[in-house]
Amino acid sequence: MSLPKMLAQRHGSPLYVYDLDRVLAARRDLSDAxxxxxxxxxxxxxxxxxxxxxxxxxxxxxxxxxxxxxxxxxxxxxxxxxxxxxxxxxxxxxxxxxxxxxxxxxxxxxxxxxxxxxxxxxxxxxxxxxxxxxxxxxxxxxxxxxxxxxxxxxxxxxxxxxxxxxxxxxxxxxxxxxxxxxxxxxxxxxxxxxxxxxxxxxxxxxxxxxxxxxxxxxxxxxxxxxxxxxxxxxxxxxxxxxxxxxxxxxxxxxxxxxxxxxxxxxxGRYLVGDSGTLVTTVSNMKTSRGKTFVVLDAGINTFGGMSGLGRTLPVSVEIDGDGPRKAFLAGPLCTPGDILGREVPIPDLRPGDLVEIPNAGAYGVTASPLMFLGRPAPTEVVVRGGEVVSVSRIEHVRRCAG
Incomplete structure (x- = not known):
């Protein structure tokens, strides 16, 4: 089992894992260029x-x-x-x-x-x-x-x-x-x-x-x-x-x-993009008029796309373990716009399985409609050399303005 999935078993999902070794490698590559x-x-x-x-x-x-x-x-x-x-x-x-x-x-x-x-x-x-x-x-x-x-x-x-x-x-x-x-x-x-x-x-x-x-x-x-x-x-x-x-x-x-x-x-993205992996859990699977939907506990509120693209959604994410089947990857939000990918190759999946979205270190949590529908923010874990450096989560608190 991969380190991100092991961390998700410990800290729950959705879970971002950022690898500082990858950040340092990107900085060196850019410096060399x-x-x-x-x-x-x-x-x-x-x-x-x-x-x-x-x-x-x-x-x-x-x-x-x-x-x-x-x-x-x-x-x-x-x-x-x-x-x-x-x-x-x-x-x-x-x-x-x-x-x-x-x-x-x-x-x-x-x-x-x-x-x-x-x-x-x-x-x-x-x-x-x-x-x-x-x-x-x-x-x-x-x-x-x-x-x-x-x-x-x-x-x-x-x-x-x-x-x-x-x-x-x-x-x-x-x-x-x-x-x-x-x-x-x-x-x-x-x-x-x-x-x-x-x-x-x-x-x-x-x-x-x-x-x-x-x-x-x-x-x-x-x-x-x-x-x-x-x-x-x-x-x-x-x-x-x-x-x-x-x-x-x-x-x-x-x-x-x-x-x-x-x-x-x-x-920005060049320095941190490949440092991040988003781990999400399969909540449900269903077939609708011949199309397979994999419902995840991470949606556009967790990985909502880059504001610079002029749209909310990513073009399409991919997950680990590609297989012969294709499915729509849907999030948990009560809106038909909560789709992370369309006709994405998937392995055999069932509710409770963990899947990874790669290259998620840039334009993730803070580029998403995080407060929409009031779901909790994903946990973010930082690692170096396979060891955990920090575990944190963004919290939203309403305070009186008077």
């Missing part, structure tokens, strides 16, 4: 579990967050607030004040008004914010993965408007333009697509540096590093990415090796 000196920001939206975040901090990562909740997780994991990158298009005055009070000084500005709001909060705190201007590129090098640019968007300043806004952006009180933030896609479908998009970001940044009339200190070219989600498979490896990026950096930023600018990327 990047130019020397490149900063890696861990996007806590993928999985804010403090033990996973702490492992990545110890592995040299910095933290990218977009809420005070994620900031709290990052600080719990030991990240230095001064190295955190605070992103997102809807930063409110109160959360900016709180972030500054906690020591955050680096922000991604999504628009001229967002930059003004950051500056006003910095002045209230008696400091200056180091800002990356997030850019919504007018063009792209690829049309794969989840697109974040090249269309009207709440994310980023339209690249074609930078020249006309340069003086205004440089003059915002309480801010200094430290660099640029170009995040164009997620989960690139191939290494060629990833190289094309990141190379395009470097070239665009060189042109924008001239239009802004600033010297870039930090260039965040985003991510797109791919990993399977709830299905069998392995993380992508990128043997050609490092030399390709070094070549394009040599062309457009000949002093990059000296740290002008310092290069950064962001990664």
């Amino acid at each position: 990047l130019p020397p000196g490149c900063d890696v920001y861990y996007a806590l939206k993928a999985n804010p579990h403090p033990d996973l975040a702490r492992e990545l901090r110890l592995g040299g990562c910095k933290a990218e967050i977009s809420s005070l909740g994620e900031l709290a997780s990052a600080l719990t994991a030991g990240f230095d607030a001064g190295d955190v990158l605070y992103t997102g298009p809807g930063k409110t005055p109160s959360e900016l004040d709180s972030a500054f009070a906690l020591g955050v000084r680096r922000f991604s500005a999504e628009s001229p008004t967002d930059l003004q709001h950051i500056g006003a909060a910095a002045l209230r705190c008696g400091t200056v914010a180091s800002c990356l201007l997030r850019i919504n590129s007018e063009t792209s090098a690829a049309n794969t993965g989840i697109r974040m640019t090249g269309r009207p968007s709440q994310f980023g300043i339209d690249s074609e408007t930078i020249a006309g806004l340069a003086a205004e952006l440089r003059a915002v009180p309480g801010t200094t333009i430290e660099g640029l933030h170009l995040f164009s896609q997620s989960n690139a479908e191939s290494e060629d697509a990833l190289i094309g998009e990141l190379s395009h970001a470097v070239e665009l940044a060189a042109h924008l540096e001239k239009e802004l009339d600033v010297t870039l200190g930090l260039l965040d070219i985003g991510g797109g590093f791919a990993a399977p989600y709830g299905r069998h498979g392995s993380r992508c490896l990128y043997p050609r990415l490092r030399p390709a990026l070094e070549s394009v950096l040599d062309e457009w930023f000949p002093r990059w090796c000296e740290g002008t600018p310092r290069l950064a990327v962001e990664a």
Whole structure:
């Protein structure tokens, strides 16, 4: 019996098991694929579990967050607030004040008004914010993965408007333009697509540096590093990415090796996706008009899909022990939308059996409608070398607001 199933027998299901050895392996693989000196920001939206975040901090990562909740997780994991990158298009005055009070000084500005709001909060705190201007590129090098640019968007300043806004952006009180933030896609479908998009970001940044009339200190070219989600498979490896990026950096930023600018990327699912296994129990099985339904104790409230996909449900999960039969994998919720997979190959199953969903370390618990119908959150177990590091579960508590 696998370790995740053994842990489920001890702690019950649904149960997430995260393996820190896999987190460390992913961090090493990504480091090997990047130019020397490149900063890696861990996007806590993928999985804010403090033990996973702490492992990545110890592995040299910095933290990218977009809420005070994620900031709290990052600080719990030991990240230095001064190295955190605070992103997102809807930063409110109160959360900016709180972030500054906690020591955050680096922000991604999504628009001229967002930059003004950051500056006003910095002045209230008696400091200056180091800002990356997030850019919504007018063009792209690829049309794969989840697109974040090249269309009207709440994310980023339209690249074609930078020249006309340069003086205004440089003059915002309480801010200094430290660099640029170009995040164009997620989960690139191939290494060629990833190289094309990141190379395009470097070239665009060189042109924008001239239009802004600033010297870039930090260039965040985003991510797109791919990993399977709830299905069998392995993380992508990128043997050609490092030399390709070094070549394009040599062309457009000949002093990059000296740290002008310092290069950064962001990664979430790539770093934690294959560390996680979701164990769920078969509650019931039935046949309806010729179709087999396997009802599990984990549904969309437990593994609800990535918000970045623009839909609630994963495309389709897979389970261990594929067999000749096919079935719909349904969750326990009282809604017909609680389907984790359609016509998924299954082994011989019966109520009470444990099954595993692989590659579930990213966009799991906290990317799900966890409170829908009031079912308890799944237990989360962290292991290293086959030994349990921690056991925890998210609890929801209603408190009076008066």
